[in-house]
Every structure is written in structure tokens, then in C-alpha cells.
Amino acid sequence: MSSTKRRDDRRAAWWFLLPVSAGFVIFYGYPAARGAWYSVTDYTMLNTPSFVGADNYAKLVQDDQFWHSLQVTAWYVILNIASQTLLALGIAALMHRLTGSVLLRATLLLPWLVPNVTVGLLWMWLLDTNLGFVNHLITSLGLAPVGFLTDATLAMPSVAAINTWAYTGYTALLLYAGMLQIPQHLYESAAIDGAGEWRMFQRITLPLLRPVLALVLVVSLIGSFQIFDTIAVTTQGDPASATRVIYLYIYEQAFKYFHLGYAAAAAVCLALILGVFTAIQMRLLRASRSDLA
């Protein structure tokens, strides 16, 4: 490589990186530092923030609402990830062995393409206690109508089911894409050996899919921890705080009560939790580098 090219490169790199660097500094780096600073102040958006040390964190630890929101979030994550991953794995396996037609794939992708706000509204209407179609089916069987989103024990499973509907197809397509990487001849020779579909799934599909499955699982997990839109539309944290997830809690502290310092401290806690999963995700991303390009 000539030295002219090297000098050209160096000068050009500066311009190539200018917009992204500006974006990083202004909207990621600087706000991250500012958020950390807010978390140790009494900022309310109206005052000049003054340092209060670890006060916000001390209050958080004793705040039942905060712990409750973490619990509720964990409950949602467990419900959503379990149903979504198992269903998606089943659908992907069906597509892999039966049909992967573009039409089916487009259909499965449809709920993912729709804004969560629309998804929330759609299901709020379908699950409405008096007029909803689902309750119409239930009452026509002679059963009492169910308050899916108004009953404190049912609200969270209902929200988890709504988001499972919205994201399972997308997750299934990611897993299906992973399955396509598995060499076909493995199935052919297994079939010659007389292996059934279930056995092939257990012995070939599942083990070879593991890296993709792990990545998809971690990415879904990170996404699930940050559920907000669907809940903001359907239940707004009710009934009886049964769906007041951590994201909604932080949002309310910041933009309803203007406890910005306090909200920032809660956001730091959430960031620490998510940081663990994100670190795993980045390792997995690096490991699957060859698949990505």
C-alpha cells in the first residue's frame, strides 16, 4: 500500500466518521453521562440540579413500588419469553419440514410490522369484557365473560399473550433462517436410518440451532424487559399496579411526577440489569460474525 493512499485514508476517515461520531457523542455518550449525573441529584426539570449523593438510590431500595415494578417485569419476561420461544421454535420447525413459502413468511411477519400501539388497541378491542369478540365466543359457550385486561391476576398474562401474538412470527422467522443453515444431507441420512421427525428435531435441528437460538433468546429478553407501548395503551399499569412494569414506572416518575433525578436512578438500575444481558448479546454477536455478513 502506498503512503499516498494511507494519507488519503486518514484524511477521508475523518469525514466518513463525522456524522456517526457526532451522533454518538451528542445522543449517546453525553446523555449517558448526564443521566448518571441526574441520578445523584434532585433534578425536577424546573430547578437547577443539586447533588444529593446516593439519596435517590437509598430511596429506591426502600420503595415498594420500585420492587413491585421489577417483580411485575420479571413475571412478564418469564411469561412472554417462555410462550414466544416455544411457539416460535415449533412454528419454525413446521416451516422447515413442511413449507417455507414466502406467503406464509409474510403472514407471520405481519403482526411484527404493525406498531405496538395498534396491536394494543386491536387486542383491547378483541378482549373487551362486554363487546369484544373473544368474550363473544366465551359467552356463546354459556360461560361468564372474562375481564382479560381488568382482572388483576389475568391482566399480565393477557398482555404477555398480546405481545406473544405480535412477536412470535418474527422470532419464528429468525429461527427458521437459522434452520436453513443446517446442511440438508444430515436430514437425508437420518431419514435413511429411519429416524422420525421428532428424533431429527431433537438430534439435528435443536443442537445445531443452539447458537442462533441463544442469540434470539437474549435479544428477545432485552426487548421484553423494555415493554412499554402495549401497556401504555391497554392497561396503563392497572389494575392495582398489576402491569406497572419498570419502564412505565420510570416514565411516570419522570414525566408525570417530574422526579427526574429519581427516575434516572431507577434507569441506572435497569441499565445495570440489561447490561448483563447486553454483554452476553455482544459476545454472541461477535461469535456469529460470519453468519451476519
Next chain:
Amino acid sequence: MRKKNFSLGRLLAWVVVAVIVVVTVFPFWWMVRTALTPAADLYTDNAGLLPHDPTLINFARVLGLTSEAEARAAGGSGAHINFARYLLNSVIYCGLIASFQTLFCAMAGYAFARLRFPGRDLVFAVVISALMVPPIFTLLPNFVLVKDLGLINTMAGMVAPSILMTPFAVFFLRQFFLSLPRDVEEAAVLDGNGPWGIFWRIALPMSRGPLLTIAITTTVWAWKDFLWPLLVGRGEDNRLVTVALGVFLQQSPNTQPDWTGLMAASTLSVLPVLVLLGFVGKRLVQSLNFTGNK
């Protein structure tokens, strides 16, 4: 014996696929069906797959084509709703973010993959570290920043945090540029091209697929955006479709939401996405082979 079992299993599997398709599609059908139902029939006509007395009035009032009195008579609040405007705002929002973010991230991805400069790997690692920052953490300070800059209720304030970059796109496009064959570029250097020439004339045209992938997924995400536009674009002039739906829900006059209007608006919020799926569906479906972001 085995053959019979096998085909029975296959039949069962097809039935399962059919059920999945119905469960996926039916809510959309019910949305359109409700949008076509007169508000007065909502209590009496909630069983059939088609409305008894289909009407387009709900679409008309959501698009602001009816008078206030007509809208009230049809079950609306009479509050000013102009969904056409919100749709346009959403299209502008998505278009700006998808095009600029893709271009800027491609530039950076190319520099990280192909240009030689001191500290390259370190800078890349720092930029990628932004993946570690959860959106809620930067949301509050970014809101304060945009407020201090006087950009609340402006399109500039709405697109600002995402128009310049997203760490995943930088990562993704760098991976692709790394895989481009070097000899094509070397030939371009011999023809007297500098880094810009190679980027515009060689690298970008050779990466149409990945660029389109990033642009489409960015468009979808921008179309779905809710919280940031809710905070920064509350005004009538720059309200996005998703925010408008939320406002519409709150504006409902009675204890019971204005379902026919909401479903008409929801249908309108899905239509552009369907058009996108029609044009680039195949590419979008294929793109899932690459992207693992959600």
C-alpha cells in the same frame, strides 16, 4: 404402517399451520370489520364476520372529511382529528431517519472496515459500546437536551437522536464491507479513485442488498416508534400516527372508547406497512436471515 403414520402426522402439521395463519390474520380482519361497522350497531352486531350495514363514515371522520356534527352523530367525540396529516408526518419521519441513518452508518461502517487510520479499532469499540446503553437511560437526558435546544414539537427534535446513527447499523454494515473483495477496490485505486470515489462508485453499488435491509428495518422501527415521538411531538402539526392513536383513545367521549373510529384509524396505520410489505416483502423476509435486532 409407517407411511400411514407419516401422512397422518403431515396432515396434522398442516392443520396446525392453518390455525397459526388464522390466529395471525383474524385480528386484522376484525379490525377492518369493526371499522366498517356503524357505531350505533356496535352493541347489536358483534358476531358475524361481516357487518350488517357496512359504512365508510368511520374512515371519513377519522380523516377529517366530516363536519363536527356528523362525526358526533357517528359516535365520535367531534374533536379535531386529521389522520391524513399524521400519516404524512409518519412517512416524513421514517423517510428522514431511514435514508440519513443508512447513509451515515454506511460511511462509518466503510471507514471502519476499509480505511486505515490510527485508533480505528478503539473508535469502533467505543461506538459499538452504545449498544450497551438502554434507550430509557438516554431518553430522559435526550428529552432535556432537545427541550433546552427549543426543539420540542419540531420534526428536527423528533428525528435528532436517530438520524445520525444507530450502533447496530454501523456494526452490521461494517461486517458487510469487510466481506467485499479487495481486488475491485485496488483496481479502482489504480484508476485514480480516492476513498470517496471508491465508496460512492464501488462500495455502495455493491452493497445494495444490505443497505436496503438496514433501510427497511429502520423504516419499520421508525413507523412503530411511540415513546420518543410522544414526548417530543405532541403538537397537532408533528404528531405521528402512533401518538395520534394514543391521543384518540384518550379523547373518547364516553366510558366506552370510540371503537369504530379507533379501528378505522388503526386500519389506516397498518395500510402503509402493507404497501411496504407488497413492494419489498421478499427482501424484508430475506433480511431476517441477517438481522437479529429487535
